[in-house]
Amino acid sequence: MFGGTARRGLPAVAAGVAVLALIAGCGGGTQGEAQTVGNVSGLPVTHFDSGLKPDAPKPDLPVQDLTDSPEDTIAVAAIADVSDYWKETLPASFDGQPFEPVKKLLSYDPDGTPAEACGTSTADAAMNAFYCPPEDLVAWDRGQLLPFLRERFGEMAVVTVLGHEFGHAIQYRLGEKAGVDKQTKTIVKEQQADCFTGGYFRWMAEGRSKYFTVSTSEGLNEVMASLFFIRDQAGKSATDRGAHGTAFDRTFAFQTGFEKGAAECASMSLDNIEPRITEQPFDKKDxxxxxxxxxxxxxxxxxxxxxxxxxxxxxxxxxxxxxxxxxxxxxxxxxxxxxxxxxxxxxxxxxxxxxxxxxxxxxxxxxxxxxxxxxxxxxxxxxxxxxxxxxxxxxxxxxxxxxxxxxxxxxxxxxxxxxxxxxxxxxxxxxxxxxxxxxxxxxxxxxxxxxxxxxxxxxxxxxxxxxxxxxxxxxxxxxxx
Ligand SMILES: [Zn+2]
Incomplete structure (x- = not known):
């Protein structure tokens, strides 16, 4: 906020600051019966514990260096689950396009024995999860990032991050259908991935997941809080290399996917997101x-x-x-x-x-x-x-x-x-x-x-x-x- 003479000058300098910061106090589910007050994009407002179902199947996926930690258990279930979602959604929303599983999955601990992924060492990838197109690889930091997300926000935060990375894998599969090529700006790819994550959570909120349940109140609050956590810091420009969007922009994309589904996400382009993206550098007068x-x-x-x-x-x-x-x-x-x-x-x-x-x-x-x-x-x-x-x-x-x-x-x-x-x-x-x-x-x-x-x-x-x-x-x- 700027208190002074009104002016909306266009700024000249972009302060490129690295990620991270978050709100407190949105983790955990609450006990109690489901109840309905109002609605969440047409779904009833529900209150129950969100997370891995006690009777969830054990996924059979080849993950390099998988452990039996609670975070890895959630992560691998999230990959299996979001794969189920895309198995249905890709052909249904994109002219019968068949689903191809992601080729490589890697769980790593940045403090453990380093592994090589996408040309870099996992020792240098703390507090990260990523998709690497040349290797068709989804990787996650089980040592720092996932425990942090789970403790702070709940299991749904872990599922959000993996759903997002998997969204990038889908984006590369869609290619032209998502308007994505080598020139596509990061902000567009990120908006699409957040939006795809929203589509996936809608499917889960509708009770179609074998692995997870999510309530539309506290469960989705965990998602909102984790999207806030992974926002860009104030002062970044949407056109900066690596821009992921403000929390306002990221929640917008997620909610668009939740409300309108995956085809709408794939139609996001620089032209149609630019007018609404709020990410802007500081004004010189600030x-x-x-x-x-x-x-x-x-x-x-x-x-x-x-x-x-x-x-x-x-x-x-x-x-x-x-x-x-x-x-x-x-x-x-x-x-x-x-x-x-x-x-x-x-x-x-x-x-x-x-x-x-x-x-x-x-x-x-x-x-x-x-x-x-x-x-x-x-x-x-x-x-x-x-x-x-x-x-x-x-x-x-x-x-x-x-x-x-x-x-x-x-x-x-x-x-x-x-x-x-x-x-x-x-x-x-x-x-x-x-x-x-x-x-x-x-x-x-x-x-x-x-x-x-x-x-x-x-x-x-x-x-x-x-x-x-x-x-x-x-x-x-x-x-x-
Ligand atoms: Zn991303």
Whole structure:
């Protein structure tokens, strides 16, 4: 976020920073009966333990250096499972194209005896998983990456990464049908692979997998969190060599595959993804890597930009008042609460300052639940409470899960509106990912109703935020009415 004079200059310098950083606290399944509240792309919202089925078959696949570790067990089941998915999907979606299994599979430990893969030593491939086209090889780091993913996010994170790498193998099999050749930009190949992964997870969520079950709430939350983890860092350009996309871009691709299937993924090209890709370098005017200090002044800018974004609603926007963060008579969703009695948003500035400190990558990687997520995370929380006032003004309900989705949709619409001329706030590189990181936190209000009740499906939360960002506030009331 940049608080200052509005301008959207095109940046000259790209800061090429390496990957990695993640959000805390989305791992693990929850106990309980399946239940339905709303839906996830047409599927019911379900709650149950996600992961390898107790009665899953034992795959018979030739994997070099396979161990009997839990991670290798999940990895090899994921390869067998995604192969099953493509056995059905390739002929069905691509003119009868037969499925050919991947020729080589390799499990490696970067700290163990080095193996040679794709011309490099596995000792140099820590925290990685990859597909190598010349050898038709899928390889994964069972020593560091997979245990990390499994412990932090759950088994579905491991399946996500392998589903993605397998997606690259499919891409090479499709070749022309996916519009992929030697000139194809990395970002296109990555978007397709994330999208293919979404198609695979839909199939799993529909109960068609022999190996895994995934719930559409906590199970897909693990996927969302792992896509966030493997995002590019703020400041990268989508056209940089090796660009994989922001978390916003990666979740978009995954959800497209989940909703529309593999043929849609194969149609992704530079032409049709470029207009929506959010990955951009820092603006020359961005100070502190795009992060501003959360202050009374910044809250003033925020109020102005919210008033401007929702002027069309024709209602009196709430005032933002500094206090305890709770209402005197009404909701307490500190650090920010919407108070219907006097149409104000009460904020605890000290707490927001904490939350809005620049993203701390080390705290994220170590899994610190209190890791700061950047200025835009804090401002988006306040904006979510402001939109309660807008919703109340137009007579919408404030206390159900539709209200939660409408709220995140409106926050997305506001985020996009900050890009208009005359706004003293504007998005900087990484801001949307700060919103997604915050949105995936169990504490977040961005997709919560006036009482702070959060929509349980992270997938639905991310989708509604993006909808508002890309399409404006119109669909927010139509879709989540
Ligand atoms: Zn990839």
């Amino acid at each position: 100070s502190g890597e795009g992060d501003e200090r959360v202050s009374s002044e910044l809250l003033g800018y925020l109020k102005d930009s919210l008033d401007q974004a929702f002027a069309g609603a024709g209602v009196q926007g709430p005032e933002i008042v500094e206090g305890s963060g709770a209402c005197a008579n009404g909701p307490d969703t500190a650090p920010a609460s919407y108070c219907p009695d006097d149409n104000t948003v009460n904020v605890d500035l000290a707490k927001l300052k904490e939350l809005g400190r620049p993203v701390d990558k080390e705290a994220e990687i170590s899994g610190d639940a209190g890791a700061p997520l950047g200025d835009f995370a804090a401002l988006a929380e306040v904006a979510s409470r402001y939109t309660q006032g807008v919703q109340k003004g137009v007579g919408a309900s404030l206390d159900n899960s539709n209200a939660g989705l409408r709220t995140s949709c409106l926050v997305g619409a506001w985020a996009a509106a900050t890009n208009t001329e005359g706004n003293r706030l504007r998005l900087s590189s990484g801001d949307l990912d700060e919103a997604i990181a915050e949105l995936l936190q169990p504490r977040s209000l961005i997709a919560a109703d006036v009482n702070g009740n959060q929509v349980p499906s992270g997938f639905a939360r991310v989708e509604s935020l993006r909808k508002g960002y890309l399409e404006g506030s119109g669909p927010c009331s139509e879709q989540y009415g």
